[in-house]
Amino acid sequence: MLEKLLSIKDYLDKKQCICVVGLGYVGLPLATILNRKYDVVGFDVKQSRIEALRRGEDVTGEVDAGTLKNSTIRFSWDPAIISESRVVIITVPTPVNAFKIPDLSPVLSATRTVGRNMSKDSVIVYESTVYPGVTEDECVPILEAESGLTHLKDFHVGYSPERVNPGDKQHTVDLIRKVVSGDTPDVCSFLSDLYGEVITAGVHRAPTIRTAEAAKVIENTQRDLNIALMNELALIFNRMGIDTNDVLDAAATKWNFLRFEPGLVGGHCIGVDPYYLTFKAESLGYRPEVILAGRRINDSMGKFIAEKTVKLLIRGGRAVQGSRILILGLTFKENISDIRNTRVIDIVKELGEYDTNVSVWDPHADRDDVRMEYGLDLIADPESNGHYDGVILAVKHREIVDNFKLERLLSLCRSDSPVLIDVKGIFNGEEAKAAGFAYWRL
Numbered sequence: 001m002l003e004k005l006l007s008i009k010d011y012l013d014k015k016q017c018i019c020v021v022g023l024g025y026v027g028l029p030l031a032t033i034l035n036r037k038y039d040v041v042g043f044d045v046k047q048s049r050i051e052a053l054r055r056g057e058d059v060t061g062e063v064d065a066g067t068l069k070n071s072t073i074r075f076s077w078d079p080a081i082i083s084e085s086r087v088v089i090i091t092v093p094t095p096v097n098a099f100k101i102p103d104l105s106p107v108l109s110a111t112r113t114v115g116r117n118m119s120k121d122s123v124i125v126y127e128s129t130v131y132p133g134v135t136e137d138e139c140v141p142i143l144e145a146e147s148g149l150t151h152l153k154d155f156h157v158g159y160s161p162e163r164v165n166p167g168d169k170q171h172t173v174d175l176i177r178k179v180v181s182g183d184t185p186d187v188c189s190f191l192s193d194l195y196g197e198v199i200t201a202g203v204h205r206a207p208t209i210r211t212a213e214a215a216k217v218i219e220n221t222q223r224d225l226n227i228a229l230m231n232e233l234a235l236i237f238n239r240m241g242i243d244t245n246d247v248l249d250a251a252a253t254k255w256n257f258l259r260f261e262p263g264l265v266g267g268h269c270i271g272v273d274p275y276y277l278t279f280k281a282e283s284l285g286y287r288p289e290v291i292l293a294g295r296r297i298n299d300s301m302g303k304f305i306a307e308k309t310v311k312l313l314i315r316g317g318r319a320v321q322g323s324r325i326l327i328l329g330l331t332f333k334e335n336i337s338d339i340r341n342t343r344v345i346d347i348v349k350e351l352g353e354y355d356t357n358v359s360v361w362d363p364h365a366d367r368d369d370v371r372m373e374y375g376l377d378l379i380a381d382p383e384s385n386g387h388y389d390g391v392i393l394a395v396k397h398r399e400i401v402d403n404f405k406l407e408r409l410l411s412l413c414r415s416d417s418p419v420l421i422d423v424k425g426i427f428n429g430e431e432a433k434a435a436g437f438a439y440w441r442l
Contacts, residue, residue: 006190011087012197014039019085021110023049023075025338026127026162027091029062029173031073037197040073041084045113047077059366061337062166082117087194089125090114091162093268095341096275100295102131104138111139115146122155123187127162129273131217131280132210135159136183151183158182158191159209161216166267167336177201181212220273221291226260227270228294231301234262234442238308244442245425262442263423264305264343264394265298266332271341302346305423305442309347309390310354312419312438318389321355326388326412328404329395330362330370330378337364344394345374359385363399388412390419393426401426406435 010016017039020031024044031042044050052059053075056068074081082088092106107128114124124143126135140151149155163176178199182188188205196203206212234244244262252259265271274291281288313320332342344360351358359379362370367378379385391409393400406427409420420432422441432439 006186008190008193008197011038011194016087017041017085018087018089018194019043019082021082021088021090021114022092022106022128023053024091024093025060025062025166026164027089028053028058028060029164030089030091030127030162032063032067032071033172033174033198035071035073040071041081042073042075043079043081044075044077050075050077059337060166061364062164079113079117082114083119086119086122087125088114088118088122089127089160091127093340094128094130094272094276095268096272100275102276102279104130104134107134108138108142111142112146115143118143118147118149118155120149120154123158123182123191124155125158125160125191127160129161129216129220129269129276130213131276132213133280135209135213156183156187157209158187159212160191160195161212161219163219166338167333174198174200178203179206179212179215180204181206181209183209214277217273217277220270221277223260224265224270224274224298225291225294226258227263227265228297230260230262231265231297231442235297235304243429261425262301264301264332264346266341266343267338268332268340271298271332271343299343299346301442302343303350305392305421306347306350306354308440309351309392309419309421310356312421312440313390316417316419316438318419322357323389324357324359324386325351325390325392326382326385327358327360327392327394328362328382328400329393329397330360330365330376331395331397334396335364335398337366337369339365339370339373345376347392347394348374348376359388362395363397382412387414388418389414390421392421392423394423396424396426406432406437410435410437 018034019041020027021043023042031040034040056065090110092110094107095103097103135157140157144151158181160180165171178195180191180195180203182191192203192205237244251257274295278288278291310320313323330342330344331339348358361379361382370376370378417438420437420439425441429439
């Protein structure tokens with residue numbers, strides 16, 4: 001089987017094609033980069049997504065129209081197209097549910113679809129973030145049951161964790177070193193060669209699939225904990241009346257100080273992946289105290305910011321009930337349209353508990369998606385919505401940084417020291433106070 005399948009030359013000569021399953025923030029950029037060297041087909045269950053891609057439109061903004069237009073990728077919502085490929089790469093999301101429990105339904109559903117349509121002598125590669133053991137213990141039995149084929153005899157599996165950073169045009173997929181693994185050394189070697197043709201940053205071969213799965217989970221867990229430390233420091237320094245950014249500027253003068261920033265931790269990676277590791281750990285009888293403590297701190301920051309806003313309103317002699325607050329930015333990070341697991345919504349909900357009138361403006365978020373996901377109507381224009389008692393700069397979109405200087409923000413507000421909450425530390429505090437704001441930053 002391996003002699004028939006594991007020939008990189010057949011793929012470079014385009015005698016064999018590669019199928020990418022799931023064409024979102026991870027799958028589409030990967031498909032376009034693979035298409036530089038290989039024949040690629042792209043499958044997604046959403047017909048509207050496929051139709052848009054065929055028109056050269058990517059609503060995520062990760063791939064420009066020119067790249068799509070010049071690609072030779074065949075996009076389809078018909079799962080039968082999967083059978084044309086001997087290498088199938090699954091790149092579907094792996095979220096958590098309302099109880100912070102891993103929701104494997106997207107990856108298991110994609111596995112069932114692939115199993116029903118895969119050909120003999122295939123390699124199925126997973127890029128979705130999972131806890132160690134999911135590929136071999138959860139997915140392989142489904143592939144066998146749906147296909148009627150036998151693992152290690154009729155097909156193989158691999159795992160290569162995605163490292164996409166949405167909205168980042170500098171650290172693109174091809175410029176980030178790729179971790180690859182396979183269920184045999186030969187499969188690992190084949191996948192290393194396959195990815196290596198398009199990943200200019202190079203490839204790292206993990207010894208086992210479980211090792212690669214674990215590596216992906218701890219990447220974001222480590223970042224989550226570092227941000228949690230900064231957030232806890234911000235909570236402490238706030239009580240001391242010390243500016244956190246000033247402290248970090250001073251500490252960063254030492255060569256081995258790691259500079260992280262406090263802030264809201266949302267999205268489908270940093271705010272989610274640690275729960276995959278903790279879930280697996282607890283199933284083995286171990287409660288991971290440090291990781292869960294970091295998650296609790298980061299998940300509490302929206303409430304803290306809202307409460308700080310209320311305190312500043314009270315200090316300024318304003319009635320909290322009925323006060324008008326403008327929030328600039330809703331997506332989970334800057335310069336993208338992704339609203340999944342955004343923690344800005346925590347600020348909105350908490351302020352709502354105080355009966356404030358909250359208006360949210362975001363130049364990137366889709367208004368229909370926001371309404372469907374959060375039951376929230378974005379405003380079309382901050383200037384045509386009356387005057388505000390306070391403004392919260394929640395997301396560092398370039399449109400916000402470039403177009404909302406202190407003078408403009410002041411013109412949006414009622415007179416008499418309006419509140420300005422600078423979550424991202426965009427402004428100089430002294431200048432904001434001199435302009436007339438009751439200013440605070442995280």
